[in-house]
Amino acid sequence: MKLISWNVNGLRACLGKGFADFLSSESPDILALQETKLQPDQVTYVPDGYHTYYFSAQKKGYSGTAVFTRQEPQSVRCGIGDDRFDSEGRTITLEYPAFTFVTAYAPNAQEGLKRLDFRTDWEHAIRAYLCSLAKQKPVIYCGDLNVAHREIDLKNPGPNRGNAGFSDEERALFSDLLDAGFVDTFRCKYPDLTGAYSWWSYRFHAREHNAGWRIDYFLVRKEDAERITDALIYSNVYGSDHCPVGLIWEGTWN
Numbered sequence: 001m002k003l004i005s006w007n008v009n010g011l012r013a014c015l016g017k018g019f020a021d022f023l024s025s026e027s028p029d030i031l032a033l034q035e036t037k038l039q040p041d042q043v044t045y046v047p048d049g050y051h052t053y054y055f056s057a058q059k060k061g062y063s064g065t066a067v068f069t070r071q072e073p074q075s076v077r078c079g080i081g082d083d084r085f086d087s088e089g090r091t092i093t094l095e096y097p098a099f100t101f102v103t104a105y106a107p108n109a110q111e112g113l114k115r116l117d118f119r120t121d122w123e124h125a126i127r128a129y130l131c132s133l134a135k136q137k138p139v140i141y142c143g144d145l146n147v148a149h150r151e152i153d154l155k156n157p158g159p160n161r162g163n164a165g166f167s168d169e170e171r172a173l174f175s176d177l178l179d180a181g182f183v184d185t186f187r188c189k190y191p192d193l194t195g196a197y198s199w200w201s202y203r204f205h206a207r208e209h210n211a212g213w214r215i216d217y218f219l220v221r222k223e224d225a226e227r228i229t230d231a232l233i234y235s236n237v238y239g240s241d242h243c244p245v246g247l248i249w250e251g252t253w254n
Contacts, residue, residue, distance in 0.1 A: 001249045002026070004232075005103060005142040005216060007034040007199070007242035011066070015045060017239035023047055028246070029070050032092070032103035034144040036064035055079070057089035064089040065105055065143070071096065071253045080129045085122055093133070097254045100133050104143040109164040116169060119146075123173040131180050134221050140249065141182065141219040144199075144242065149174045149184065152194055153214040165215060177219070185218040185247050186231040196233055199242045207241075218247040227251055 004026060008014040011033060023031060031050075039056050046052045050068040055078040057063040073094035079086030080093075085107075094101045104126060109119045133139050147170045151157035160166045178184065190196065197212025206212060218231065232246035 001030075001251055002028045002246060003030045003032075003101075003140065003142065003218065003249055004028040004234075004244050004246045005032045005034070005144075005218065006244035007105070007144040007216060007240060009035050009037075009240040009242065011036040011038055011045065012042070014239045018237075019239055020047070022234075022237055022239070022244070023068075026244075026246075030094075030101060031068045032101075032142055033066040033068075034064075034103065034105035036066050036089075037061050038064050038066075053078075053092055053094070055089045055092050058087045062088070063105055065092050065103055067092050067094060067101070067103055069094060069101075073101075080125060082125050084118070085125065090122075091126070098252055099138040099140055100136070102130065102133070102139060102141045104141070104145070106144060106146040108146050109167060109170060111164065113162075113164060113167055113169075116164075116167065120169065120173065123170075123177070127173075127177050127180055130177070130182070134181060138224045138227075138251070139182075139221055140247070142217060142245075142247070144215060145174070145217050146215055147171060147174050148213045148215055152192070153197075155195075155197065155211040155213070165213065181222050182219045183222050183225050185220055185225075185228050186214070186233070186245070188225055188228055189231045197235070198233055198245050202241055210235075216242055216245045218245065220247075220249075 054066045075095045077093040148154040198216035200207035200212040227250040229248040234244040
C-alpha cells in the first residue's frame with residue numbers, strides 16, 4: 001500500500017499549484033492532508049476514485065484536516081474527544097479491518113513557546129488516544145507533527161534550539177510517544193540520512209538552499225516495523241511550504 005501525507009498550507013491555494021497532478025501521478029491508496037484551511041461550505045474538491053473526509057476548524061482559514069481513501073473505512077472519527085483540540089479540526093481516524101489510520105495536524109507551540117502548554121496537553125492526549133487504538137490492531141499515524149525530533153532532522157539545530165518545533169519540551173514529548181511503542185518509519189529505513197527535510201521557511205530562500213526541517217511523519221507500532229517497505233520524502237514536489245511524505249506499507253485493507 002502507498003500512503004501519503006501532506007500539509008498543503010491551504011488546499012484551495014495548493015490546487016492551483018499542481019495538487020491534482022500529484023495525486024493523479026502518485027495514485028496513493030490513502031492521502032492525508034493537514035492545514036486545509038477550509039470551512040464545510042468551502043469543500044468542493046472530491047477526487048474521482050476516492051472516499052473523501054474533511055474536518056474543519058471552527059475558526060475560518062485555520063488548521064483543518066482531510067483524508068482521501070480508495071477503500072471505504074468501517075468507521076470515521078473526527079477528533080479525539082477533547083473539544084480543545086477538536087474545535088481546531090486536527091485529527092481524523094479511519095478504521096479498517098486490518099489497521100487504523102490516524103492523521104493529525106499537531107499544534108504549533110508558536111513564537112516564544114506561548115502555546116507550549118496547549119501543545120503539551122495535546123501530546124499527552126494524542127499519545128493516550130494512539131496507545132488505546134494500538135491495543136486493538138496496527139496503527140498508522142501520520143501528519144504534520146510540528147517537531148524536529150533530533151538534530152539530524154533540521155539544517156541548523158544550534159540557532160533553533162529552544163524555538164517552537166525544536167524545544168527540549170517538544171522533542172521529549174516526541175520521545176515519549178516513541179517510548180510508548182511507536183517508531184519513526186523514516187528513521188527506521190534511513191537512520192543516518194542527512195538533508196532530508198519536509199518543511200522550509202518561505203524566508204531567506206530556505207528551500208533553494210535546503211535549509212529545512214523534517215516535521216512530517218509516518219509512525220507505526222514497533223511490532224509492525226517489519227512491514228515498512230519504504231519511507232518517502234517528495235522533496236521535489238512544490239505547492240506548499242511542506243512537501244509530501246509517504247509510507248510504502250506491506251499490508252492490505254482486510
